[in-house]
Amino acid sequence: MxxxxxxxxxxxxxxxxxxxxxxxxxxxxxxxxxxxxxxxxxxxxxxxxxxxxxxxxxxxxxxxxxxxxxxxxxxxxxxxxxxxxxxxxxxxxxxxxxxxxxxxxxxxxxxxxxxxxxxxxxxxxxxxxxxxxxxxxxxxxxxxQRLDERFGFEGIIYASDKMKAVIERVKRLAPTDASVLITGETGTGKELIAQALHQNSPRRKKPFVALNCAALSEHLLESELFGHVRGAYTDAQTDRVGRFEYAHGGTLFLDEVGDMPMPTQIKLLRVLESGEIVRVGENKPVNVNVRVLSATNRDLEVAIEEGRFRHDLYHRLKVITVDLPRLADRRDDIIPLCDHFRKQFTKRHKKTVRGISGAASRKLFAFDWPGNVRQLRNVVESMVVIDTDEILDVDDLPMELEESRSPVETTPESGPAGLIGQPLSEIERWAVEQTLKLTGGNREESAKILEIGARTLYRKIKEYGL
CATH class of the missing domain: 3.40.50.2300 (Response regulator)
Incomplete structure (x- = not known):
C-alpha cells in the first residue's frame, strides 16, 4: 500500500x-x-x-x-x-x-x-x-488495437508506388458508406483491403462479416445470405439468421461475387435497393443496415456480355472500384513483405531467423509469383519452418523457386534498357537504388552484391539522396 x-x-x-x-x-x-x-x-x-x-x-x-x-x-x-x-x-x-x-x-x-x-x-x-x-x-x-495493427493502413505492408496509390484511394473511401468493388487476381489481398475499409470506417465497432460466394450452391448461398426459417427446405431443422442480419450496422464482404448464381443476384439486387431481406421460407421483410463490399478475380464486364452477371447489380456493387495489382507488378513490395512474413512466422513457430540472404532475396525478387502475396506468404513460412542456420538462404527455397532461372523482366522506362545513353552517374544511381530495394535496405548485404565497401556504399547513398 x-x-x-x-x-x-x-x-x-x-x-x-x-x-x-x-x-x-x-x-x-x-x-x-x-x-x-x-x-x-x-x-x-x-x-x-x-x-x-x-x-x-x-x-x-x-x-x-x-x-x-x-x-x-x-x-x-x-x-x-x-x-x-x-x-x-x-x-x-x-x-x-x-x-x-x-x-x-x-x-x-x-x-x-x-x-x-x-x-x-x-x-x-x-x-x-x-x-x-x-x-x-x-x-x-x-x-x-490488434485489429488496427492487422487491418489498419499501418498493417498493410507496401513500398511500391502502385500500392501507395491503392492505399491513398482506400483512405479516401473508408469513411464513406459507398459500395466498393475490389478487383484483382487470387491472392492479391482483396479481403485485407476490405477489412481495412471496414476498420477505418464509422462502422468499425460493428461486425465485419465475410462470405465466399463461390464456395456454396445456390440454395446454401441464399440461406447463408438471408437466413431461413424452419422447414424452408429438407435440412432446415431450425431457424437460421443470415449474414446480412449478422452484419447489421457493420460491413458485409462478398468475396468472388462474380461466381454468384443468377437467381441469387436478383435477390441481392433487391436487398441493395430496398434495404430489406426476406428469409428463405418466409414472406416477412427484415430491415438491415449494412455496407456491402465485394470482390472478384473475374472480368465482370465480360460476364455481363456472356449473360452470367446482371448489368444492374454490377453498377450497384461498383459505385467505386479498387484494383489490386499482381505482386509481379509491384516488385518493390516483395522484400518488405518477405521480411514481414519472416518476423511473423519466426514468432509463430518459435524459431530464431535473423534475416534473408542476398542470394535468396534475388530469387524471391525475380520469381513471377502466379499466386501473388498468398503464395509468397506460404513460401516464407515454409522457409522459416525448415531453416536450420538462422538465415533464410537458397537451400531453404521450395523447388519451384530453387529451379527458377527467369530474370525479372524490365521495360525501357524502368529497367536497364532505359539507361542506355544516360550518364554513368545515372546508371550507378539506378544500380545502388535497385540493390537496396532488393535487400530491403540492408546496406551490408547491398555492399556485398555491388562488390564495394560499406563506406563507399554509404557515400553513394548520401551522394544520390537515397
Missing part, C-alpha cells in the same frame, strides 16, 4: 489498481489491506482533496470512495473519476442513512455501493465484479 505512486498505464493482464478514498484513515487502510491480500495494487487517500489529486495525477482501474466526506465528497470523487478515467469503475461506501444517495450515485455512473459495516468477503466480491468489468473493457481496447 502506498500514499503516492508513479503513474502507470494498464492492460487486460496487468494487476488491478485500486484507489481507496476515506476520511477515516484506519478504515481506509483496513479496506486496502483486505484487497492487497488477494493481489490488488492499492493506494490510500485519507481525504477527498487527496483523492481528487490522485485521480488527476495517476491512473486507477477501481475507485472505492466513502460517500460522505468533508470538502470533497464521494459524489465529486465519482464525477472526477468518470471524467479523468473513463474506463474506471467506482464503488461508493455509505452508512445506512445515506443509502438513497448511494442509489443516486449509481444512477450517475457508480458501479455499485457497499453499506457499512463492511465485511471482507463483501468488499472483495464487489471489487472483483468491478475489476471484471474493467478487464472486459481493457480486453476490448486490446482487441481494437
Amino acid at each position: 502506498s500514499e503516492t505512486q508513479e503513474s502507470t498505464g494498464n492492460s487486460a493482464n496487468s494487476p488491478i489498481r485500486v484507489l481507496v478514498v476515506d476520511n477515516d484513515k484506519s478504515h481506509a487502510q483496513a479496506m486496502a489491506e483486505t484487497l492487497e491480500r488477494v493481489d490488488y495494487d492499492c493506494t490510500v487517500a485519507t481525504s477527498g482533496p487527496d483523492g481528487a489529486q490522485f485521480i488527476d495525477q495517476d491512473s486507477f482501474d477501481v475507485v472505492i470512495t466513502d460517500l460522505v466526506m468533508n470538502e470533497v465528497d464521494g459524489e465529486e470523487i465519482l464525477r472526477r473519476s468518470k471524467e479523468a478515467l473513463p474506463d474506471c469503475e467506482v464503488i461508493v461506501v455509505t452508512g445506512h442513512a445515506s443509502v438513497p444517495k448511494a442509489v443516486e450515485a449509481m444512477q450517475q455512473g457508480a458501479f455499485n455501493f457497499l453499506e457499512k459495516p463492511l465485511t471482507p468477503d463483501r468488499l472483495r466480491a464487489v471489487t472483483e465484479k468491478a475489476a471484471d468489468a474493467v478487464r472486459l473493457k481493457l480486453a476490448n481496447v486490446d482487441l481494437h
Whole structure:
C-alpha cells in the first residue's frame, strides 16, 4: 500500500489498481489491506482533496470512495473519476442513512455501493465484479488495437508506388458508406483491403462479416445470405439468421461475387435497393443496415456480355472500384513483405531467423509469383519452418523457386534498357537504388552484391539522396 505512486498505464493482464478514498484513515487502510491480500495494487487517500489529486495525477482501474466526506465528497470523487478515467469503475461506501444517495450515485455512473459495516468477503466480491468489468473493457481496447495493427493502413505492408496509390484511394473511401468493388487476381489481398475499409470506417465497432460466394450452391448461398426459417427446405431443422442480419450496422464482404448464381443476384439486387431481406421460407421483410463490399478475380464486364452477371447489380456493387495489382507488378513490395512474413512466422513457430540472404532475396525478387502475396506468404513460412542456420538462404527455397532461372523482366522506362545513353552517374544511381530495394535496405548485404565497401556504399547513398 502506498500514499503516492508513479503513474502507470494498464492492460487486460496487468494487476488491478485500486484507489481507496476515506476520511477515516484506519478504515481506509483496513479496506486496502483486505484487497492487497488477494493481489490488488492499492493506494490510500485519507481525504477527498487527496483523492481528487490522485485521480488527476495517476491512473486507477477501481475507485472505492466513502460517500460522505468533508470538502470533497464521494459524489465529486465519482464525477472526477468518470471524467479523468473513463474506463474506471467506482464503488461508493455509505452508512445506512445515506443509502438513497448511494442509489443516486449509481444512477450517475457508480458501479455499485457497499453499506457499512463492511465485511471482507463483501468488499472483495464487489471489487472483483468491478475489476471484471474493467478487464472486459481493457480486453476490448486490446482487441481494437490488434485489429488496427492487422487491418489498419499501418498493417498493410507496401513500398511500391502502385500500392501507395491503392492505399491513398482506400483512405479516401473508408469513411464513406459507398459500395466498393475490389478487383484483382487470387491472392492479391482483396479481403485485407476490405477489412481495412471496414476498420477505418464509422462502422468499425460493428461486425465485419465475410462470405465466399463461390464456395456454396445456390440454395446454401441464399440461406447463408438471408437466413431461413424452419422447414424452408429438407435440412432446415431450425431457424437460421443470415449474414446480412449478422452484419447489421457493420460491413458485409462478398468475396468472388462474380461466381454468384443468377437467381441469387436478383435477390441481392433487391436487398441493395430496398434495404430489406426476406428469409428463405418466409414472406416477412427484415430491415438491415449494412455496407456491402465485394470482390472478384473475374472480368465482370465480360460476364455481363456472356449473360452470367446482371448489368444492374454490377453498377450497384461498383459505385467505386479498387484494383489490386499482381505482386509481379509491384516488385518493390516483395522484400518488405518477405521480411514481414519472416518476423511473423519466426514468432509463430518459435524459431530464431535473423534475416534473408542476398542470394535468396534475388530469387524471391525475380520469381513471377502466379499466386501473388498468398503464395509468397506460404513460401516464407515454409522457409522459416525448415531453416536450420538462422538465415533464410537458397537451400531453404521450395523447388519451384530453387529451379527458377527467369530474370525479372524490365521495360525501357524502368529497367536497364532505359539507361542506355544516360550518364554513368545515372546508371550507378539506378544500380545502388535497385540493390537496396532488393535487400530491403540492408546496406551490408547491398555492399556485398555491388562488390564495394560499406563506406563507399554509404557515400553513394548520401551522394544520390537515397
